[in-house]
Amino acid sequence: MRRFSIIVVVAFLLSLFCSGTLLAQDTLKLSIPLPLTGTQAKFGEMEKRSYEIAAEEINAKGGIKGKKVVLDFEDSQGKPEISRSIAEKLIDVKKQPVIFGDYSSSCSKAIAAVADERKVPYLVVTGAADDITQQNYKYVFRMNPPNALYAIGLISFLKEVVKPKTIVILYESSDFGTSGAKDMAMHAEKMGMKVLVYEKYEKGAVDFKPILSKVKAAKPDVIYMVSYVMDAALLMRQIKELRIDSKLFAGGAAGFALPEFVVNAKDASEYVVTATLWSPQVKYKGAKEYADKYKKLFKDYPSYHGAEAYSALYIIKDVLERAKSLNPEDIRVAMKATKMETAFGP
Amino acid sequence: MKRFLPLIILALLAILPLIGLSTYMMHIVILVIMWSVIGMAWNLLGGYCGQVSFGHAAYFGAGAYTAGILYFKLGLSPWWGLPLTIIVVTVVSLFIGFLCLRLRGPFFALATLAMGEVFRVTSENLVDFTGGDLGILIQERTWVEKIWYYYIILFIAAGTFFLIKKVIESKLGYYFVAIREDQDAAESLGINTTLYKTIALCLSGILTGFAGAFYTNYMGYIDPKVVFALHDISIVTIMVVMVGGVATYWGPVIGAIIMVFLAEIIRSIPWLGVAHHTFFGILLIVIIIFLSNGIAGDFPKIKRLFRIRGTS
Amino acid sequence: MSVQIEVFLQTLIAGLLLGGLYALIGLGMTIIMGVMKIINLAHGELMMVAMYIAYWVFVLFHIDPYLSVFISMPLLFFLGVGLQKFLINPVLKVESILPENQVILTVGIGMVLSNLATIFFTSDYRSTPVDYATKAWYLTDYWKAAPFELSLSFSWTVSFLFAVIITVLLWFFLTKTDMGKSIRATAQDLDAALLMGVNVKKMRVITFGIGASLVGAAGSLFIPIYYLYPALGGQFTLIAFVITILGGLGSTVGAIIGGLILGVFEAMTATYLGMGWAPVGRFLIFVAALIFLPGGVASLLRRKRFGK
Numbered sequence: 001m002r003r004f005s006i007i008v009v010v011a012f013l014l015s016l017f018c019s020g021t022l023l024a025q026d027t028l029k030l031s032i033p034l035p036l037t038g039t040q041a042k043f044g045e046m047e048k049r050s051y052e053i054a055a056e057e058i059n060a061k062g063g064i065k066g067k068k069v070v071l072d073f074e075d076s077q078g079k080p081e082i083s084r085s086i087a088e089k090l091i092d093v094k095k096q097p098v099i100f101g102d103y104s105s106s107c108s109k110a111i112a113a114v115a116d117e118r119k120v121p122y123l124v125v126t127g128a129a130d131d132i133t134q135q136n137y138k139y140v141f142r143m144n145p146p147n148a149l150y151a152i153g154l155i156s157f158l159k160e161v162v163k164p165k166t167i168v169i170l171y172e173s174s175d176f177g178t179s180g181a182k183d184m185a186m187h188a189e190k191m192g193m194k195v196l197v198y199e200k201y202e203k204g205a206v207d208f209k210p211i212l213s214k215v216k217a218a219k220p221d222v223i224y225m226v227s228y229v230m231d232a233a234l235l236m237r238q239i240k241e242l243r244i245d246s247k248l249f250a251g252g253a254a255g256f257a258l259p260e261f262v263v264n265a266k267d268a269s270e271y272v273v274t275a276t277l278w279s280p281q282v283k284y285k286g287a288k289e290y291a292d293k294y295k296k297l298f299k300d301y302p303s304y305h306g307a308e309a310y311s312a313l314y315i316i317k318d319v320l321e322r323a324k325s326l327n328p329e330d331i332r333v334a335m336k337a338t339k340m341e342t343a344f345g346p
Numbered sequence: 347m348k349r350f351l352p353l354i355i356l357a358l359l360a361i362l363p364l365i366g367l368s369t370y371m372m373h374i375v376i377l378v379i380m381w382s383v384i385g386m387a388w389n390l391l392g393g394y395c396g397q398v399s400f401g402h403a404a405y406f407g408a409g410a411y412t413a414g415i416l417y418f419k420l421g422l423s424p425w426w427g428l429p430l431t432i433i434v435v436t437v438v439s440l441f442i443g444f445l446c447l448r449l450r451g452p453f454f455a456l457a458t459l460a461m462g463e464v465f466r467v468t469s470e471n472l473v474d475f476t477g478g479d480l481g482i483l484i485q486e487r488t489w490v491e492k493i494w495y496y497y498i499i500l501f502i503a504a505g506t507f508f509l510i511k512k513v514i515e516s517k518l519g520y521y522f523v524a525i526r527e528d529q530d531a532a533e534s535l536g537i538n539t540t541l542y543k544t545i546a547l548c549l550s551g552i553l554t555g556f557a558g559a560f561y562t563n564y565m566g567y568i569d570p571k572v573v574f575a576l577h578d579i580s581i582v583t584i585m586v587v588m589v590g591g592v593a594t595y596w597g598p599v600i601g602a603i604i605m606v607f608l609a610e611i612i613r614s615i616p617w618l619g620v621a622h623h624t625f626f627g628i629l630l631i632v633i634i635i636f637l638s639n640g641i642a643g644d645f646p647k648i649k650r651l652f653r654i655r656g657t658s
Numbered sequence: 659m660s661v662q663i664e665v666f667l668q669t670l671i672a673g674l675l676l677g678g679l680y681a682l683i684g685l686g687m688t689i690i691m692g693v694m695k696i697i698n699l700a701h702g703e704l705m706m707v708a709m710y711i712a713y714w715v716f717v718l719f720h721i722d723p724y725l726s727v728f729i730s731m732p733l734l735f736f737l738g739v740g741l742q743k744f745l746i747n748p749v750l751k752v753e754s755i756l757p758e759n760q761v762i763l764t765v766g767i768g769m770v771l772s773n774l775a776t777i778f779f780t781s782d783y784r785s786t787p788v789d790y791a792t793k794a795w796y797l798t799d800y801w802k803a804a805p806f807e808l809s810l811s812f813s814w815t816v817s818f819l820f821a822v823i824i825t826v827l828l829w830f831f832l833t834k835t836d837m838g839k840s841i842r843a844t845a846q847d848l849d850a851a852l853l854m855g856v857n858v859k860k861m862r863v864i865t866f867g868i869g870a871s872l873v874g875a876a877g878s879l880f881i882p883i884y885y886l887y888p889a890l891g892g893q894f895t896l897i898a899f900v901i902t903i904l905g906g907l908g909s910t911v912g913a914i915i916g917g918l919i920l921g922v923f924e925a926m927t928a929t930y931l932g933m934g935w936a937p938v939g940r941f942l943i944f945v946a947a948l949i950f951l952p953g954g955v956a957s958l959l960r961r962k963r964f965g966k
Contacts, residue, residue: 036620037773039889041781075613075620080565080572081377085610088370109483109567117490118369173470173934175480175569201933202467204893206679206884209672210928216668217661230783230885241794241811242668398758449948452697455758456899457948460941463896467938526755577892581699581765588762592755621777627769631745634762638754 028067030316031094032101033086033111035078039204043103047125047309048073051101053293054313064317076102080110087114087122097328098319098335100312101125103305105175112140121332125312139328141335155187164221168197170211170235171226177203180226188224196220203231208238216244224250352511352595356504363493372492376564378606379499380557384579385586385598386506387553392584393593394514395546396526398455401442401462403579405551408438409558410573411469414482419475424484427559435555439548447543450529459576466574481569484562495564502560506553511595513549522546523593554583589633591642600641604633664806669929670922671810677921678818679880681914683894684901685825686872692845692908693865696746696760700768701898702891704870707771708734708877709886710779716786716881723786724816727878731871738870741767742863768891775888785885788813817879822914824875828868829910841865845908873898900944906954915955919943 032051035044055069063069076083083102090096091114099115100123102108108124115122116137123141167188171181177200185195196218199211212235215223223244225235239249320326323334359379363372384406392398412434413427446457469476476482489495513519521542524532533539562568573579582605590601612629613622637644683705690698711733712726721729745767749760793812832838843851844861852858901920905912920940927939947954 037623037776037781037889039887041776041889042783042887045781072616075622079578080567082610082613084565085370085373085377088373089614092368092370106481106567106569106572109481110565113485113566173479174571178473178479199932199934201928202937204890205933205936207672207676207925207928208933210669210925211933213665213668213672214929217665230785230887233785233885238811242809243796243807392756392758396756398756398761445945445949449952452691452695453903453948453952455697456903457945459896459899460944460948464938464941464945467935467941471932471934471938576896581761584758585762585765588756588759592759621773623773624770624777627766627773630762630766630769634759634766635745635748638749638752638759640759643755 026067027070028064028320029070029072029094029096031072031074031086031090031096033074033076033083033090033099033107034101035103035107036073036075038078040078040103043305044075046306047101047103050306050309051313054310058313058317064320069313069317076107078104078107080106083107084110084114087111091115091118091120097121097326098123098316098331100316101309112137115139119332120328121335123312123315123335125308139332155184155191164193166194166196166218166220167222167224168215168218168220169195169199169224169226170197170215171200172203172228172231173200174203177226181224184224184226193222201231203228205231206234208235209242212238212242212244216242222250352507356500359500360497363496369492372496374607374610376492376496376499378602379496379503380560380564381582381586381602381606382599383499383503383506383557384554384583385590385601386503386510387550387557388583389587389593389598390510390513390522390553391546391550393587393597394519394526395522395543396529397447397543397546398451398584399458399547399550400455400576400580400584401458401460401465402550402554402583403462403574403576404442404458404465405435405438405554406558406561406579406583407462407465407469407570407574408435408551409555410562410568411476411482411558412555413559413562414484414568415476417484418477418482423488424559424563425488427562428556431555431559432552435551436548438555439551440544442551443544443547447540447547459580462574462576462580466570466576469570469574476570479569479571481567481572482562484566488563495560499560499564502556506556507595509549509553518542518545585630588640589630591640591644594640594642597640597642604641660806664808665929667806667808669925671808673922673925674918675811675814675818675921676925677918678821678914679814679876679883679917680897680901680921681905681917682821682824682876682879683873684898684905684913684917685828685910686869686876687898688902688905688908688910688913689841689872690866690869691902693841694746694750694862695757696750697758697764698869699761699764699895700741700771700891701873702893702895703768703771704734704737704891705873705877705880705894706775706886706888706891707737708874709881709890710775711874712878712881713784713786713886716788723788723878723881724820727820727875730874730878734874734877735867735871739863739867741870742866746866747859747862768895772888772891779888781888783885783887786881788882811883813882817883820875820879824872825910825914828872832910837861837864841868842908897940900940902954903944904947904954906956909954909956909959911959912954912956919955 032048034048035041036048051071051073055071058064059068074086074089076086087099087110090099098121099111102111102125112122112124116139119139121139121141167184169181169184169188171177181198181200185198188195197211197215197220201208201211223239225232227235236249319331319334323330362375367375384402387405388399388402409427409431412431413424416422416427416430417424442458442461446454446461449457470479472478514522521532521537524535524537525539525542529539558573561573586601586605587598588601589604590599591597608629609626612618612626615622618625633641637647641648683701686704687698687701690696690701708730711730712723715721715726715729716723745763746760749763750757795810795812795815797806797808830838832842840851840856841861841864843854843856844858844865848858851861897920901913901916903916904920905914905916920943923943924936924940928936931939951957953960
């Protein structure tokens with residue numbers, strides 16, 4: 001009796017383990033790794049919703065090659081080992097011919113390594129650190145413009161409009177923040193601006209006033225910050241409290257572009273420009289419909305992370321339709337030739 | 347029979363990859379073995395010697411970065427990190443031991459916790475040396491197939507297992523347990539507690555460092571937030587041991603199976619979705635309430651439970 | 659020169675205000691750890707729960723976050739009592755090889771709490787858009803000829819004052835009431851307290867409740883100046899540990915002094931060494947306290963009083 005019950009339990013667990021592998025004929029099941037719990041869950045959730053919106057639209061128009069798209073989300077918890085587990089599972093157990101998704105750079109790197117070794121194309125959706133595609137990976141593609149572009153966009157604006165002489169750069173301690181700040185410092189120096197303070201902070205810090213009072217004493221023309229949402233809001237709020245007046249507060253994409261920023265920073269967020277990759281007002285085809293739909297469903301405008309996810313699925317659709325067959329090699333060829341305009345942009 | 351049990355299990359594990367597991371399963375099994383190594387190492391210090399460390403990420407990260415920096419700065423194969431870890435981690439352990447071992451109980455626990463964090467923030471800030479937050483990415487990993495990684499980590503695990511068994515069954519082991527049970531009494535009997543605690547700490551640190559160096563080779567990417575993580579490394583280590591069974595040979599192995607394999611299964615249950623964390627948390631709470639010495643530690647209790655069920 | 663002074667004074671103000679809030683987070687921990695020797699890794703998660711209470715009370719009933727202290731404190735008290743009674747006590751009762759096995763329990767509780775918050779409230783970042791968020795007092799507004807400019811944030815100051823009031827009340831409770839004295843007796847010597855007829859079990863339950871309600875108050879005071887998401891607990895648990903050790907186990911006065919020291923020290927490292935190093939400063943002071951002053955600030959105070 002006892003042995004029997006153990007067998008039952010084991011069988012149950014095994015069936016749970018394998019249940020993902022059953023594939024019906026007329027559906028195309030795609031699994032996406034995303035951080036749905038932990039500190040990055042916010043972005044994971046936003047991307048998840050955006051994928052769902054895209055999938056619904058695609059299905060309404062007949063799916064990919066006549067097959068209905070069924071999405072399945074795997075929680076990577078923002079841990080590289082787990083992202084890798086998921087990638088191995090997708091390649092090996094589910095035989096998925098193409099992988100896309102995940103949020104943080106470290107997770108994307110873990111997946112990229114596996115995908116390249118196993119010769120399965122991987123589309124990096126939001127891992128923004130630059131070195132990921134500069135590694136001669138043959139099977140890794142990205143749709144997210146490298147981090148350096150954030151800085152370039154702003155620089156051209158600064159050159160033409162503000163003409164500052166001095167700049168202060170603050171960035172968060174992550175690979176995204178570090179590489180963003182490095183690029184900005186490089187460009188600023190090229191333009192003849194003097195970098196007065198170049199400093200990083202621990203993500204999630206409560207009090208920025210010590211560092212800000214130092215910034216205030218330096219009297220810069222421009223303050224450039226590479227931060228995520230709430231750090232950005234706190235920074236702006238405390239800048240206002242300290243009455244720092246620079247000509248311009250510039251944000252490097254990530255946090256300053258999120259819709260919450262405006263709500264949370266309250267009246268502090270005036271005179272702020274950001275280099276963002278995308279906003280609901282851009283004129284790419286489909287951008288507005290997507291933003292409205294998202295807003296209607298979740299009472300909130302998405303940021304570019306969502307738009308990227310939304311577009312990623314369209315890219316995958318496009319690639320799969322052009323690929324000669326559903327095997328990884330053909331998909332890679334098709335992906336390499338990809339050039340399309342989505343709601344996110346070209 | 348019982349004497350040969352470890353050898354039998356080792357033999358079974360050695361032929362495991364030959365039956366053709368998918369690479370996904372291999373990955374999970376490798377992670378389980380890696381975590382058992384860390385667990386066994388922690389168990390030597392925490393379980394037998396009674397010094398509960400909350401900062402094993404310091405040794406893990408030191409090992410991982412030894413391998414990583416060899417590649418990053420000197421262009422050597424990160425596998426050289428494995429032997430070099432012994433030196434680096436010994437230095438790290440002596441440093442931490444010197445600072446923390448004079449403290450007892452919760453104070454020791456908290457001091458090691460702080461040391462782990464100090465190491466993380468330091469490696470984040472020493473950008474020129476460690477690459478800072480950008481981490482270290484090793485592009486050419488040695489093998490594509492998992493089987494070699496599997497045998498290497500299995501070898502390390504087997505070595506760790508027999509080493510710890512040897513140590514515990516020697517005089518040293520009795521000293522350790524004496525220190526755990528009553529440090530003052532041990533000292534009054536003429537045991538140099540500081541010396542033996544330092545030995546336990548160094549051994550434990552080195553073994554954890556091996557796991558760290560292996561991690562760098564296997565995953566090919568490290569950054570300070572990953573390898574010096576307080577929650578994902580230090581605390582998971584403690585849970586591996588405590589859930590499995592404190593001061594038992596097999597406890598860490600069982601704990602690693604639960605913390606990695608079972609966690610992965612629970613994570614994969616489709617209808618649980620995000621709630622898998624809650625589910626797993628409740629599982630941990632239940633285990634610790636009913637089996638306060640862990641599964642291997644309270645094995646007799648489980649046996650009794652089943653026997654009662656079986657007869658009635 | 660005046661710029662240097664301004665930077666220094668502004669840093670000092672920031673450090674002191676931050677320290678007061680840190681102290682409040684540390685208070686709950688110091689009480690719990692002092693009485694039960696429990697390393698409560700779910701401390702930050704309890705604060706997260708309190709912040710959600712304050713948030714929802716604000717959104718649904720438009721009650722100011724500062725007033726919600728009076729709602730979140732009792733609610734957290736009952737949550738703490740429940741946790742202690744049904745989860746922690748059963749584990750403490752059993753003899754096990756390492757008493758630290760309750761760590762798993764508190765980690766598990768923390769996991770469940772933060773995950774439940776993710777499920778019910780999603781992981782969106784939230785904050786209460788109060789209209790005094792960026793209000794501040796400026797030195798030049800009151801003294802026109804001031805050689806430098808200093809500012810004092812409204813919400814930070816209010817939070818700081820609340821923290822001080824709560825600490826004073828707690829100190830009175832612990833030193834002047836019977837129940838407070840029993841709690842302290844339990845902390846000092848469990849067996850002796852038992853012999854003296856203190857209901858130790860009940861004291862433990864109440865202590866955990868008080869500890870939870872203190873961190874609950876901290877949550878309510880934090881939400882006007884900070885923000886909220888389900889995974890925020892971890893970093894505050896760490897801060898609470900540092901303050902507990904710095905101030906001395908179970909000492910209220912120690913906790914507030916420890917909090918202030920930590921706040922100022924952190925602010926100074928941030929200004930003069932770089933903000934990336936501030937956490938290193940935090941933990942170095944922590945280790946230094948453990949080694950050179952194992953009893954924390956409280957032991958210094960005691961030495962002064964009974965030294966002669």
